[in-house]
Amino acid sequence: MSKQPILEIENLHAGVENKQILKGFSLTIYPGEVHALMGLNGSGKSTLAAILAGREGYEITQGTVKYLGQDVLEMDPEERAREGIFLAFQYPVEIPGVNSTYFLKAALNEVRKHKGLPELDAMEFLSLVKEKVKLLELNDDLLKRSVNEGFSGGEKKRAEIFQMAVLEPKLAILDETDSGLDIDALKVVSAGVNRLKRPDAAQLVITHYQRLLNYIIPDYVHVMADGRIVKSGGKELALELESQGYEAIVKGQSVAA
Amino acid sequence: MLSVRRRNERLNQVRWLWSCEQPIQQNGNDAGDPTKQFGKMSTATEIESLVKQEYKYGFVTDVETESAPPGLNEDIVRLISAKKKEPEWMTEWRLKAFRYWQTMKEPTWQFVKYPPVNFQDITYYVAPKSQKDGPKSLDEVDPKLLETYEKLGIPLRERERLAGVAVDAVFDSVSVGTTYRDQLAAKGIIFCSMSEAVREHPDLVKKYIGSVVPYTDNFYAALNSAVFSDGSFVYIPKGVRCPMELSTYFRINAAKSGQFERTLIIADEGASVSYLEGCTAPMRDENQLHAAVVELVALDRAEIKYSTVQNWYPGDEEGRGGIYNFVTKRGLCKGKNSRITWTQVETGSAITWKYPSCILLGEGSKGEFYSVAVVNNRQQADTGTKMIHIGKNTTSTIVSKGISAGRGQNSYRGLVEIRKSATNSRNFSQCDSMLIGAKCGAHTFPYIEVKNTSSSVEHEATTSKIGEDQIFYCNQRGISTQDAVNMIVNGFCKEVFKELPMEFAVEAQKLLGVSLEGSVG
Numbered sequence: 001m002s003k004q005p006i007l008e009i010e011n012l013h014a015g016v017e018n019k020q021i022l023k024g025f026s027l028t029i030y031p032g033e034v035h036a037l038m039g040l041n042g043s044g045k046s047t048l049a050a051i052l053a054g055r056e057g058y059e060i061t062q063g064t065v066k067y068l069g070q071d072v073l074e075m076d077p078e079e080r081a082r083e084g085i086f087l088a089f090q091y092p093v094e095i096p097g098v099n100s101t102y103f104l105k106a107a108l109n110e111v112r113k114h115k116g117l118p119e120l121d122a123m124e125f126l127s128l129v130k131e132k133v134k135l136l137e138l139n140d141d142l143l144k145r146s147v148n149e150g151f152s153g154g155e156k157k158r159a160e161i162f163q164m165a166v167l168e169p170k171l172a173i174l175d176e177t178d179s180g181l182d183i184d185a186l187k188v189v190s191a192g193v194n195r196l197k198r199p200d201a202a203q204l205v206i207t208h209y210q211r212l213l214n215y216i217i218p219d220y221v222h223v224m225a226d227g228r229i230v231k232s233g234g235k236e237l238a239l240e241l242e243s244q245g246y247e248a249i250v251k252g253q254s255v256a257a
Numbered sequence: 258m259l260s261v262r263r264r265n266e267r268l269n270q271v272r273w274l275w276s277c278e279q280p281i282q283q284n285g286n287d288a289g290d291p292t293k294q295f296g297k298m299s300t301a302t303e304i305e306s307l308v309k310q311e312y313k314y315g316f317v318t319d320v321e322t323e324s325a326p327p328g329l330n331e332d333i334v335r336l337i338s339a340k341k342k343e344p345e346w347m348t349e350w351r352l353k354a355f356r357y358w359q360t361m362k363e364p365t366w367q368f369v370k371y372p373p374v375n376f377q378d379i380t381y382y383v384a385p386k387s388q389k390d391g392p393k394s395l396d397e398v399d400p401k402l403l404e405t406y407e408k409l410g411i412p413l414r415e416r417e418r419l420a421g422v423a424v425d426a427v428f429d430s431v432s433v434g435t436t437y438r439d440q441l442a443a444k445g446i447i448f449c450s451m452s453e454a455v456r457e458h459p460d461l462v463k464k465y466i467g468s469v470v471p472y473t474d475n476f477y478a479a480l481n482s483a484v485f486s487d488g489s490f491v492y493i494p495k496g497v498r499c500p501m502e503l504s505t506y507f508r509i510n511a512a513k514s515g516q517f518e519r520t521l522i523i524a525d526e527g528a529s530v531s532y533l534e535g536c537t538a539p540m541r542d543e544n545q546l547h548a549a550v551v552e553l554v555a556l557d558r559a560e561i562k563y564s565t566v567q568n569w570y571p572g573d574e575e576g577r578g579g580i581y582n583f584v585t586k587r588g589l590c591k592g593k594n595s596r597i598t599w600t601q602v603e604t605g606s607a608i609t610w611k612y613p614s615c616i617l618l619g620e621g622s623k624g625e626f627y628s629v630a631v632v633n634n635r636q637q638a639d640t641g642t643k644m645i646h647i648g649k650n651t652t653s654t655i656v657s658k659g660i661s662a663g664r665g666q667n668s669y670r671g672l673v674e675i676r677k678s679a680t681n682s683r684n685f686s687q688c689d690s691m692l693i694g695a696k697c698g699a700h701t702f703p704y705i706e707v708k709n710t711s712s713s714v715e716h717e718a719t720t721s722k723i724g725e726d727q728i729f730y731c732n733q734r735g736i737s738t739q740d741a742v743n744m745i746v747n748g749f750c751k752e753v754f755k756e757l758p759m760e761f762a763v764e765a766q767k768l769l770g771v772s773l774e775g776s777v778g
């Protein structure tokens with residue numbers, strides 16, 4: 001493939017204070033691809049997502065991360081977001097008193113400004129919202145409330161995907177978007193994510209369960225343990241994981257290594 | 258978000274409870290009647306001769322530039338009164354206040370620190386400044402100030418006025434003011450400067466001035482009563498709903514009311530009025546000490562809504578040169594089912610010390626207090642309210658939002674007193690503090706006194722920090738840290754902003770953003 005990768009992570013080592021969390025993580029993602037990242041609790045999946053999004057407080061000791069050829073580690077988190085990196089949070093944050101629609105409009109207009117597009121006014125934004133609401137069968141009452149405040153676990157996850165639908169990122173990182181969703185919601189959210197698939201964009205889906213991958217069909221599945229990818233494969237790897245458990249795969253891998 | 262819930266906090270600062278235990282003079286005001294305390298009255302001729310003495314103190318005759326020498330004594334008080342062509346009773350009232358003030362000590366209980374004020378260094382009478390003294394154009398004005406105006410979106414001509422630029426043409430707001438005054442007069446509404454009211458409506462002024470805040474009330478109220486410069490006077494007649502928001506913007510004498518402002522608003526039976534004080538632009542003033550008094554009187558079924566945006570100069574990053582704002586604001590719900598609402602957004606001044614309060618005397622009356630107080634850098638604010646329930650079935654609501662950034666110290670001080678007579682009364686108080694950064698402080702001092710068993714008081718307090726999580730979440734959606742802080746803070750203050758008149762609320766939000774600039778990251 002002669003296409004430029006969307007994301008290129010090479011031998012990334014990172015941690016907090018004296019704790020190493022990522023220990024030689026490498027991954028390349030091309031446009032149009034869906035990658036699933038699986039792994040035990042505490043293996044470093046959310047840390048990776050946070051570093052990609054630019055959260056402060058991590059020390060990067062080795063390795064490089066390129067997003068569309070640029071050194072992403074040099075960019076502010078808001079700049080990365082405006083450039084098209086979107087993180088659907090494992091634990092979305094509540095912002096009391098800030099209206100969800102207002103928040104999302106501010107976010108979209110930042111992206112548009114960055115692209116040199118005119119900002120949307122309230123009316124234009126609302127018609128866009130109406131269209132996207134249908135896509136996700138979102139209860140539009142949520143949009144009248146404060147950002148994530150008092151939302152149920154599942155509502156928060158849906159709201160994240162809704163934001164993604166409005167912002168149309170180039171690289172979407174979904175951190176355990178499936179956890180906390182009932183089976184119906186899972187179908188709706190996955191259908192939404194699938195519909196957001198574009199040939200020029202990519203998705204990195206972090207999950208523990210093969211279940212999600214019945215709905216979001218990944219091109220690649222990676223298994224992570226102790227800060228790096230220990231095994232990669234096609235979607236059948238997820239099935240293997242489900243039937244044999246992580247231990248066998250991780251162990252088998254380390255023996256082989 | 259970190260959140261600590263404190264209930265029924267009670268601290269032992271009894272001295273604050275009511276600096277004077279006799280605040281309510283139910284039948285008007287004996288203070289206005291000089292014969293009660295002083296056997297002999299000064300006569301008009303005496304005043305005249307006093308005015309003539311002025312040269313002795315070095316007054317310059319040029320009307321444009323004259324001012325008194327610094328310091329305060331009875332002659333200065335007389336001079337102020339004479340310059341304003343006040344009737345004798347007013348002069349006497351001022352003198353009584355002055356004599357009382359001399360017996361008082363500056364209060365020290367508030368949670369603020371500042372070097373002592375030398376009251377003999379202050380100039381108590383300054384004639385309206387000549388245009389010659391101001392900057393000639395915006396080019397001569399501090400660029401930092403101009404930058405702030407720009408951010409607040411204040412119209413160019415308004416900027417000139419705020420910065421004190423000499424403008425030759427008759428200014429818009431003056432002519433606007435006059436048009437509105439005609440409209441108001443048609444409804445019998447009086448809206449004028451306090452000086453004018455003393456001359457033109459002496460009966461009303463005499464009846465009500467000092468009836469809510471007597472000069473004996475506290476140190477600064479006594480000082481204000483002796484030397485007050487000017488302020489607004491509003492009277493809304495029976496059954497009249499004031500057709501527009503009254504604002505100091507529209508007041509003819511708005512430009513410089515001086516450091517000892519005095520405002521009196523009376524809503525007669527069934528009347529209603531909404532009054533806006535201040536403006537969101539930062540106001541520069543050479544006078545460091547501001548000690549205003551505001552009195553509100555609501556008769557049967559009357560409603561008064563008083564909204565303030567206070568944005569005096571807070572001083573530089575080290576707090577140098579800021580204004581000390583020591584204000585006494587009190588409303589008397591005198592009539593049945595009357596209602597007084599105080600809404601304030603306090604972002605300015607080096608030191609703020611104010612407790613807009615309600616005395617709920619009339620049966621079924623309502624008092625409300627909605628406040629946002631912001632401190633940044635080295636600002637200190639000690640603010641809150643007092644709700645004194647005297648009448649039956651009275652209710653009060655307190656919503657206070659304190660925001661501290663930099664090294665700012667923010668204290669909420671609230672008193673809810675339900676007297677024995679105030680059966681079936683209720684209060685709800687909510688005091689939330691938000692901290693931005695690690696060097697600032699928030700303090701809550703609620704005092705609650707309930708003297709009957711049929712009433713209820715509910716107090717809630719929370720303290721939260723703007724979380725890094727919240728800011729990162731916003732960043733991840735493309736929103737800059739500064740915008741994120743503004744958004745989060747405005748969300749926090751929402752309950753108060755919705756009480757402000759529309760345009761004011763929009764301005765207040767912007768103002769908050771400017772005040773907190775650079776507080777994070």
Ligand SMILES: Nc1ncnc2c1ncn2[C@@H]1O[C@H](COP(=O)(O)OP(=O)(O)OP(=O)(O)O)[C@@H](O)[C@H]1O
Pocket residue numbers: 016019021039040041042043044045046047048090
């Ligand atoms: N700020 C931090 N301080 C200390 N330890 C941290 C910090 N952030 C992450 N860790 C640790 O790093 C490891 C990886 O955490 P991370 O959240 O990335 O795991 P994860 O793979 O997302 O797990 P899960 O599947 O449970 O969501 C954990 O042991 C965690 O406790």
Ligand SMILES: [Mg+2]
Pocket residue numbers: 045046047090175176
């Ligand atoms: Mg995780």
